[in-house]
Amino acid sequence: MNTSSLSGSCLCGNVRYTARGEQTRFYHCHCKRCRKATGTGHASNLFLTGTLEWTGGEHLVSSFKLPEAERFTNSFCKQCGGRVPRFIEKPGMVFIPAGSLDGEPEIQPQARIFMGSRADWSCESTELPEFTEYPG
Numbered sequence: 001m002n003t004s005s006l007s008g009s010c011l012c013g014n015v016r017y018t019a020r021g022e023q024t025r026f027y028h029c030h031c032k033r034c035r036k037a038t039g040t041g042h043a044s045n046l047f048l049t050g051t052l053e054w055t056g057g058e059h060l061v062s063s064f065k066l067p068e069a070e071r072f073t074n075s076f077c078k079q080c081g082g083r084v085p086r087f088i089e090k091p092g093m094v095f096i097p098a099g100s101l102d103g104e105p106e107i108q109p110q111a112r113i114f115m116g117s118r119a120d121w122s123c124e125s126t127e128l129p130e131f132t133e134y135p136g
Helices: 032-038
Strands: 004-009 016-029 043-056 061-065 073-077 086-088 093-097 111-113
Touching: 004 043, 016 093, 032 043, 043 086
Parallel strands: 016 111
Antiparallel strands: 004 016, 016 043, 043 093, 061 073, 086 093
């Protein structure tokens, strides 16, 4: 097992974490639930087999478990609403919203999943103009 350490935080910076273990999967998920939770066309989710340690603000972490969903829970900071990781007990896996990371993970996104429920306006594998800031 190739063990790594990833640190991150919520938008306001009050919730901080360190996840340690093996980075196993990194997906862009286009399912309706991820779109609703992020307000965007897809969620970028990293999965790590290992441990999750809160290094600050654990008391600000709240979670919403969608009752009808077997696997969907949205964890976030109660102060700023920024998504934060959660530990999934049964497989011993840490689910990390990649945008909450302070650095770069070792692995790159491996796939786009749930493309069958992708919003028509959402990003896909096409070339779009790129800008370093807002276009003029």
